[in-house]
Amino acid sequence: MTTPQHEPGEPVDQADLDAVERQLGRIPRGVVEVSHRCPCGEPDVLRTLPRLPDGTPFPTSFYATCPRLTGAISTLESQGVMREMTDRLAEDEDLAARYAAAHDDYLARREELGQVEEIHGISAGGMPNRVKCLHVLAAHSLSVGRGINPLGDETLDLLPDWWETSPCSELAEDSPQ
Known part of the structure; x- marks a missing residue:
């Protein structure tokens, strides 16, 4: 699968926030940047603050954020992919070491945005010892590029080209305003 290209660190403008609000059905919180875009042009991954504006x-x-992307990932989760990946972590020392490094990368990138004591040392998606959310792992790989999160990369490899049926922007246009 060919993954869409993006410009890391792209600032968030109101049109992006409006698109994400349509995608999520709610106002996005703590958005720092659009960290990846779908080929249709819509944001599909955001980078968020480690402490939301309400203090959480x-x-x-x-x-x-993209409903087509998240739907495709949810399908993988329902097929037992997380369990299979977690089992492989227990058996494959090299994979476990690379996944632990992905955890460290995730933490370092989050700490660039601020340190939050309550979540210090806790990344997301089950890292570093298990797989509990493929959405996080795929979003990490899309945002930082391949080669950092091995299980995020594997998740991307398992996904169909979610943007090919029709542009994700059509989903946003069909959403109630």
């Missing part, structure tokens, strides 16, 4: 600690720095 939020460990999920890379947040998948």
Whole structure:
């Protein structure tokens, strides 16, 4: 699968926030940047603050928002992919070491945005010892590029080209305003 290209660190403008609000059905919180875009042009992953504006600690720095992307990932989760990946972590020392390094990368990138004591040392998605959310792992890989999170990369490899049926922007246009 070819993953869409993006410009890391892209600032968030009101049109992006409006698109994400349509995607999520609610106002996005703590958005720092669009960290990945779908080929249709819509944001599909956001980078968020480790503490939301209401004070809530939020460990999920890379947040998948596109309904087609998240739906495709949910399908993988329902097929037992997380359990299989977790089992492989217990058997494959190299994979476990690379996944632990992905955990460290995730923490370092989140701490660039601020340190939050309540979530210190806790990344997301089950890292570093298990897999509990493929959405986080895929969002991490899309945002920082391949080669950092091995299980995020594997998740991307398992996904269909979610943007090919029709542009994700059509979903946003069909949503009630």
